[in-house]
């Protein structure tokens with residue numbers, strides 16, 4: 001089935017994709033076929049889960065931001081976490097990575113509980129997340145940003161970097177940083193202030209910095225947000241590269257083209273809960289997903305819908321007409 005024929009959310013090709021730039025990053029997919037027998041339903045069992053979340057909830061006042069009954073993330077795959085605005089993706093991401101504490105629930109990484117484990121300790125256990133270049137980090141050079149990636153996961157504990165034990169390791173860490181900058185084609189930016197980089201270069205540094213601890217599970221928060229098409233292919237290639245070298249990737253993303261391009265499996269959240277799971281093609285055709293996006297007035301790419309599909313979706317959308325077009 002072609003993209004044009006596929007009903008539901010339009011998963012097209014990423015801008016600039018399919019050309020020579022894409023070919024540069026033709027990586028092997030070690031989990032090809034692994035999802036063939038996985039049921040495309042919320043909470044489905046995976047053959048070899050690296051991360052398992054059970055009964056994870058988070059409330060803010062009267063609002064239930066996250067209510068995830070069961071989720072398994074397959075080892076070695078690229079899993080996308082998608083959903084309309086306010087679905088709870090970021091909150092769930094924060095709960096999984098130790099940046100926020102759930103009200104209830106348990107998370108297991110590689111067979112061991114990580115409940116209440118701080119982010120920098122999770123990094124030692126092989127789980128890292130990207131974090132955005134803060135103002136403070138923007139005033140540091142790119143190589144110093146890389147070095148900080150080796151010692152912590154929040155970028156807040158600058159003073160730790162001055163401890164003597166860290167100093168002794170500095171050369172080794174700097175070497176690792178330089179190797180990663182080379183891999184991400186950022187060597188020419190090594191001694192520049194991080195704040196001078198373009199949006200796409202920042203994303204590359206965020207990804208490269210996350211690799212300083214040689215993680216087995218990499219959590220990427222909107223890796224393509226604000227990236228121009230020229231660098232999008234490069235970033236997509238690097239994400240596939242993480243998978244090719246055996247790492248597991250989970251990423252939150254709004255761009256459906258990106259999701260279709262690189263995901264092995266897609267998890268969809270709406271109103272805090274997981275409402276669907278499946279391959280990108282399963283998800284593109286899933287009526288529950290389409291309803292969730294339409295119900296929230298998310299600005300997804302729905303231009304490809306036929307009049308019948310629009311009429312069907314509108315009749316399922318119970319939002320009062322007066323709220324149409326609200327953000």
Ligand SMILES: Nc1ncnc2c1ncn2[C@@H]1O[C@H](COP(=O)(O)OP(=O)(O)OP(=O)(O)O)[C@@H](O)[C@H]1O
Nearest residue numbers: 060063064065083084085086087088089090091092
């Ligand atoms: N610190 C907080 N205090 C109060 N409410 C919050 C807080 N963080 C998130 N929320 C609420 O929880 C719900 C889920 O928010 P969250 O940011 O996790 O969604 P999201 O799926 O990441 O959305 P987006 O795609 O817009 O980033 C929203 O209704 C949001 O307003």
